[in-house]
Amino acid sequence: MLRAFFNYGLVAAVVGMMAYRLNESPWRWAFIALVFAGALTVAGIFWIRRYVNALNKASDEQGSKP
Numbered sequence: 001m002l003r004a005f006f007n008y009g010l011v012a013a014v015v016g017m018m019a020y021r022l023n024e025s026p027w028r029w030a031f032i033a034l035v036f037a038g039a040l041t042v043a044g045i046f047w048i049r050r051y052v053n054a055l056n057k058a059s060d061e062q063g064s065k066p
Contacts, residue, residue, distance in 0.1 A: 012038040 012035050019031030 008038065008042060 015036045019028050022028040
């Protein structure tokens with residue numbers, strides 16, 4: 001799964017470089033928006049993953065108490 005995130009980051013970097021090179025194109029802001037949306041998606045996935053792990057940890061601790 002981590003490898004998929006690295007590939008996703010690589011694609012986002014390429015799209016960002018394309019946006020940087022499109023000086024007068026109307027597509028420049030669309031590419032920049034894609035980069036930010038991708039970064040927010042990855043951040044959201046990591047936040048959800050951390051939240052679910054915290055819930056599982058709390059559940060395990062509550063279940064192990066006598």
